[in-house]
Amino acid sequence: MxxxxxxxxxxxxxxxxxxxxxxxxxxxxxxxxxxxxxxxxxxxxxxxxxxxxxxxxxxxxxxxxxxxxxxxxxxxxxxxxxxxxRARAGVILAAELGATSIGAGVTDLAGTVLAEHEEAADIAQGPERILGRVEELFDELLTQVRASGGPRSIWGVGIGLPGPVEFATGRPSAPPIMPGWDGYPVRDRFTTRYNAPVWVDNEVNAMALGELRAGSARGQRDILYIKIGTGIGSGLVSGGRLHRGSQGCAGDIGHAAVADDTEVVCRCGNTGCLEAYAGGAAIARDGEAAAREGRSEYLAGVLADAGRVTAADVARAAQSGDRTSVELLTRAGRLVGSLLATLVSFYNPALVIIGGGVAGAGDLLLAAVRESVYRRSLPLATRELRITRSTLSDRAGLVGAAFMVIDELFTAERLAHWVEAGAPAGRPSLVEVPLRTPLF
Structure with a gap:
């Protein structure tokens, strides 16, 4: 370091x-x-x-x-x-990178967002371009916060990425939708730039943590967070702690097999993956096919006007009563719900939170997920189970990335290294301090 x-x-x-x-x-x-x-x-x-x-x-x-x-x-x-x-003693820089967007923000030490910005971006443009833009946004937001009399000291940086991350090193590991990112030293880059401790995780883990600390899962101990966006992923909280697994890729349900069809190839290179049938990109693909084949007059109009069909277009069409779009979203919800039912019976959470851009498009998909889960799961597993939409919505990953840093900084082992100075700013090596009990 x-x-x-x-x-x-x-x-x-x-x-x-x-x-x-x-x-x-x-x-x-x-x-x-x-x-x-x-x-x-x-x-x-x-x-x-x-x-x-x-x-x-x-x-x-x-x-x-x-x-x-x-x-x-x-x-x-x-x-x-x-x-x-004294939550205003310092700031946390937090960013959530999705497949098609960047969200960046500055929070205080209680996780309250002081300034934020979100914009469209293609993660496939590579780490240099995308992370360079994140740094620009961080600097702009810091200037805003400091100009309004906010805290100046950077206590840490948290980054959420849309792919598997080796948490111990802060490096992406063979992420299916992130060409050029495999093994990229994300942590080291931000450490050099801001001279502060940096933690990097999968964006869905960050979303789960955001809901646990500041959203609809506050006070819960066993939850599943399911993100349905361009891709599909999940975050697992067990006993009040985020479960990452031994290498950091726990919860990657998007690439679980749900079909034997070999014609639909997922972006990971395999066939039959849940994401390839029920993710936002899959819904957009099937919606565009329906438009070209004349099965949806609504989507045909969208295609003629915009030149393409998105998952959001399919959701709007469904809300307008377009039968084909209703069928597409219902099918996607049932596929997600069928796999989720297995997880519910296996893991027995008290709460399932559905988030992501596609999940926020309306009640149709959520209803299909619920129907499959309650029909296919063990009765005891669903007796007190709640399935609800994210209350933090687009902010979940950003807030969670900030809390990832806050939680890590205030462990006893790390606090012992910086409490005498009153702040962890300028101590990037704190990420390497071993914990007696793993935090997450």
Whole structure:
């Protein structure tokens, strides 16, 4: 990592013991999450003694991570002073790259988006062009935030990519729709540019994390996030933690086989993949075929006017009552639902969240997914199962990429390396600090 040497121990330069750091993290997490707002509440929630709570709070205030606010409600004695996490102490740069779009943003340390931008882009243009544009957007958004009096210090960078990512190295691994990206050092590039810790993950994992931290999955522990966009993927949360698998490619359902047909070739090179039949590109392909063959007057008009048919066009046609488009979306939903039913019976989540551009096109596809899942899954697995649309919509991946960084920075092992300085800015080697228990 640019020659930066890691400390030999997980203790900070101040000589904090692991127990000391654990108690600091416990206090900080209680305030960051809003679970406790006063010193007495922290003591009750954490089990720490009054003296220890006072010491840890003072240390966190001295280092600029907490601040005192208004007087809280009194329980009979002197009213306690409320505590607040200083979410504006720094910023996180976050980006979600899809097959056909770039979303970039700047958030505070609580994951609140301070500035953002989204634009169309083709991921197949390659890493140099796409990541160069991401850097331009980051710089423009940072200028906006700083001009409005926002935080200046960059605490970390989070990137979501539309393909398999080896999480340990931050490099894409043979991504089917990303020619020229295999093994590209995404983490190293942003580390060099911003001199901050950088984490890179699959975009669907970022979306799942965004829903878990700030969306419809808050408070849940076992969820499945299904993205139906140009491609199809899923993110798995088990016991409140994102499950990446041993190499980082858990949840790649888009390339699971759902048919024996050898004529439809997926972008990954195989045949029979779910994505090749139910993804946005597949719906657009079949919609355009229907237009050319005269099976849909609505889509034929779209093709004549625009020269092509998109999945969004098919969704609009379905909402207008076009029978062929209704059949296309219903078929796609049933295929997704059939595979999802297997996952529901196998994994038994409490919540399934459907997101992505195609999923947001209307209720027709979602209804078809639900029908297949409830019909084909084990009754016990679906007894309390909820299947719902994403509440964060297009923001899920962006917010999740920011929370990926925030969660990693505030682990006890990493906090021990930067708490004395008050910020992790300028410490890119934090990504290499080993965790006692893997976070995700």
């Amino acid at each position: 640019g020659g930066v040497q890691l400390p030999r121990t997980t203790r900070s330069t101040a000589g904090f013991t692991p127990e000391h750091v654990d108690s600091l993290v416990s206090v900080l997490d209680l305030v960051r999450s809003g679970t406790a707002r006063t010193r007495p509440e922290i003591g009750r929630r954490s089990g720490l003694g009054r003296t220890v709570v006072t010491q840890r709070v003072n240390q966190l205030i001295d280092r600029g991570l907490l601040e005192e606010g208004e007087l809280g409600p009194s329980s009979g004695g002197r009213a306690p002073r409320e505590l607040r996490f």
